[in-house]
Amino acid sequence: MAKITFVQPDGSKQTVTAENGMTVMEAAKRDAIAGIEAECGGACACATCHVYIDADWAGKTGKPAAMEEDMLDFAFDVRPESRLACQIKVTDVLDGLIVRVPAKQF
Numbered sequence: 001m002a003k004i005t006f007v008q009p010d011g012s013k014q015t016v017t018a019e020n021g022m023t024v025m026e027a028a029k030r031d032a033i034a035g036i037e038a039e040c041g042g043a044c045a046c047a048t049c050h051v052y053i054d055a056d057w058a059g060k061t062g063k064p065a066a067m068e069e070d071m072l073d074f075a076f077d078v079r080p081e082s083r084l085a086c087q088i089k090v091t092d093v094l095d096g097l098i099v100r101v102p103a104k105q106f
């Protein structure tokens with residue numbers, strides 16, 4: 001179980017609780033986090049679950065796999081800390097994770 005805080009572009013924050021085995025995208029959708037579209041439902045095929053991982057957490061969320069890297073090419077305003085939220089599995093290690101939502105998804 002992990003508490004995940006989503007930070008909107010205006011600085012507003014919302015913290016959700018996610019169970020292990022869910023993805024960060026699923027946790028966001030369940031709690032209706034604004035700005036996470038996830039149009040493909042988590043198949044790594046849309047890039048509309050694009051988020052920025054807070055620098056302190058990058059080591060714990062890991063690096064994107066090749067398929068995720070390819071899909072990130074379609075995201076808006078991609079940065080080194082960009083990830084697709086559907087490709088990050090929740091574990092206890094991510095308790096306290098801070099995720100920034102981009103200004104738009106495409």
Ligand code: FES
Nearest residue numbers: 040042046047086
């Ligand atoms: S939900 Fe489509 S790529 Fe993540």
